[in-house]
Amino acid sequence: MYFENSNFSFGRFGTLAFTPMMEQYLKIKNKYKDAILFFRLGDFYEMFFDDAIIAAKELEIALTGKDCGQSERAPMAGIPYHTADNYIDKLIKKGYKVAICEQLEDPSMSKGLVERDVVRIYTPGTIINLNSIEEKSNNYLVSVYKYKLNYGISIVDVTTGDLFVTEIINCNNINKIYDEIIRYEPSEIIANSDFFSNNKLIKAIKSKHCYLNKFTSENTYEEMVELIENQFNNSIDELNLGNKKYAIISLSLLLEYLNNLHKVPLKQINKINYYKDDSFMVLDSNTIKNLEIIESSKTNSKKGSLLGVLDKTVTPMGGRLLKKWLEEPLIKTDKIQVRLDAVEELLNDYKGRLELNEALNGIYDLERLSSKIVYQNINPKDFISIKISLEKLPQVKENLKKYNTLLLKELYLKLDTLEDIYKLIEESIKEDPSTSLKEGNIIKDGYDENIDKLRKASIEGKDWIANLEASERDKTGIKTLKVGYNKVFGYYIEITKSNLSMVPDTYIRKQTLSNAERFITPELKEIEETILTAEEKLINMEYEVFNNIRRKLEIQINRIQNAAKIIAFLDVLLSLAVVAETNYYVKPLVNNNNKIFIKDGRHPVIETILEENFVSNDIELSSQDPIMIITGPNMAGKSTYMRQIALIILMAQIGSFVPASYAEIGIVDRIFTRVGASDDLFSGQSTFMVEMSEVSNILKSATDKSLIILDEVGRGTSTYDGMSIAWSVLEYIHETIKAKTLFATHYHELTNLEKQLNGIKNYNISVVEKNDDIIFLRKIIPGAADKSYGIQVSKLAGLPDCIIEKAKEILNNLENNKKEIITETAATTQIDIFGIEKDNFIKEISECDIDNMTPLNALNYLNVLKKKASVLRCDNHE
Secondary structure, three states, X not given: OOEOOOOXXXXXXXXXOOOHHHHHHHHHHOOOOOEEEEEEEOOEEEEEHHHHHHHHHHHOOOOXXXXXXXXXXXXXXXXXHHHHHHHHHHHHHOOOEEEEEEEOOOHHXXXXXXXEEEEEEEOHHHOOOHHHOXXXXXXXXXXXXXXXXXXXXXXXXXXXXXXXXXXXXXXXXXXXXXXXXXXXXXXXXXXXXXXXXXXXHHXXXXXXXXXXXXXOOOOOHHHHHHHHHHHHOOOOOOOOOOOOHHHHHHHHHHHHHHHHHHOOOOOOOOOOEEOOOOOOOEEOHHHHHHOOOOXXXXXXXXXXXXXXXXXXXXXXXXXXXXXXXXXXXXXXXXXXXXXXXXXXXXXXXXXXXXXXXXXXXXXXXXXXXXXXXXXXXXOHHHHHHHHHHHHOHHHHHHHXXXXXXXXXXXXXXXXXXXXXXXXXXXXXXXXXXXXXXXXXXXXXXXXXXXXXXXXXXXXXXXXXXXXXXXXXXHXXXXXOXXXXXXXXXXXXXXXXXXXXXXXOOOOEEXXXXXXXXXXXXXXXXXXXXXXXXXXXXXXXXXXXXXXXXXXXXXXXXXHHHHHHHHHHHHHHHHHHHHHHXXXXXXXXXXXXXXXXXXXXXXXXXXXXXXXOOOOOEEEEEOOOOOXXXXXXXXXXXXXXXXXXXXXHHHHHHHOOOXXXXXXXXXXXXXXXXXXXXXXXXXXXXXXXXXXXXXXXXHHHHOOOOOEEEEEOOOOOOOHHHHXXXXXXXXXXXXXHHOOEEEEEOOOHXXXXXXXHOOOEEEEEEEEEEEOOEXXXXXXXXXXXXXXXXXXXHHHHHOOOHHXXXXXXXXXXXXXXXXXXXXXXXXXXXXXXXXXXXXXXXHXXXXXXXXXXXXXXXXXXXXXXXXXXXXXXXXXXXX
């Protein structure tokens, strides 16, 4: 590294004297050693020494050199200041910090070295360039403070002003902390040193491509409290943080960090959303991933996910809010009900829904535009975007007026149409203004008297010059005479050399060209001075007036943000209504009866992808019968069935209609999933170890109000080990947790639990076997599957015939050996493998309720009796 210490020792450059400008650079760089310093020189940001070498490589720009007062030139790389945002984004995405050092005074007015200093620092969690952020996604920065087993966690999106704070006390479950942080998908985390002590946790977080850095404060606790109170203009008690010490510290660290980076008041962050982990249904990272709630596991995009199906929002704010709803389903029936009622009223009003949707369509991202006002990087065209958005608000409010449901009425009453802000922009900003603040063409005629005068002087001067060419041609008789302008020489009169003899004595020679001469006149110079002075003053005046308008809007930030949130809420409700109509969803009955009953349920994502009709299925779970053991071959649809139940419950609890003909949903407090082979998040664990860790976490966290989905538990080890674990897990859930559980397995022995434990029911996915082939019917029916059909599925998958035939041979031998073992066991114990004594066999047959069996159930039951009889026959033979 060239930059080594505060003595400005730069490797081979030594510590000799630098030029004044370079000394200024070094002094500033010394304060920001961990950032790439963009040093403003005129119209460019320049980088020097190691920063220049890094930037040249990462940004693919030229590496040059600059005289710095040493024998060798300093490495230098530069970019135009007006293109800086794109270059900053590239560096941030590659894991660098960027510090912006601006000129704090006009170079033309400075007699010596221009004053410069850093005005903003960019990190992954504090990017404010909207072009680099996904429109319908948040960009979160998370602050974590850890003390022993206590955590304070604060989360902010600086582009929207959203702030969430929580506190977790006496927690030794690292998975819980990981899930709480990662569910926000933060791009950056700041934390105290204690948090970094758990290497496995840090490694897992880094695997999510999250920028991590340590941040501590020298403030006392009292100073931290004061910082928060000053930010929100309220006491800690009024902010409901009075006894939440760890939350206060994490929030104070967050605010201090942001103040250090942005160096402007954080006026867009004006509301604290404090939450507890019982405020909503908590979804861990595995559940969000396994259910493909936010993104498809195949494409890593919204397409193919539940969000992709439900998101018909037309505003960026609405898209972000819907995502948050899906990540935080409600657990209070009254809150869910008001959402459902609002969706229903919109669904039943097709015309009104279209009118509202049309009014919302075209509203820009008011939340992020508000933040641009605060950060002072808003341009005139952004003001026009705000104006276009605000113009629609009166119509939105008028359209809401007729609705009667509680939530829609509340949105109507709370919606501020911001007509005064609209009027201010309408009267002041041109319809098609310049993007740059330094080019003028911003302020409308009639808004500011001084601007009008300067603009008139400039226009009249230009009109005079426009007429000058014609009048001078008449005076001189030179028909080819031209009047022109360039930045170097200003206005001039150009005459070809063949006409030089006709030039009047009053013309003053200014420039000689190869075939012409350029002249000026005292009068032309005077008008030029008037024009250029007026234009310069006009640009400066427009810039000043624009900033005055920006400051007026900054005062109204809170009102704009509140209106944006109401628009977002309405947008989500409309989206859910549109999807409900398009996909034929029904309104669920949500209550606290601890029962799940779904009739003709469908998978909300898969049904939109399938070319043929999706096969619907039912489910009924209750406190009396909370556990389903599901058997059947691979590819039959077990996993789809379990996932669709979870998704239907989740949809109901965000206030959405659901894909079914009827649904009664008893509130679920958590949804847990253990599906498939997991990635090794916490390094050094085998797939089976990860599986067991996840199951352990589920068993520790689930309650009798939870829904648990377990798919093939125990398959990562030997058959008997795996079966024993799966059996034990099921018994523990049944006896201790009593959670509603869907348990898919190929261990058919587990189906015996139905006879042994009340509340466990066997179901299987029906198939039709024809010779060596099978047809999946995708229908779930009562009873256990008689076999796994693994060889038939392998045949469908395309395994070579020779392998299929050999597999059949091996299976036949294994089954014969098993039969011998069964025979020996039955003879010894006088009890068959089904736990039925021989004396009870006839009684069981006589009590069988054949009249209430379906043909398929009867065939399945007959097959079971056949196997039992086979065991008894072997025993009698002995």
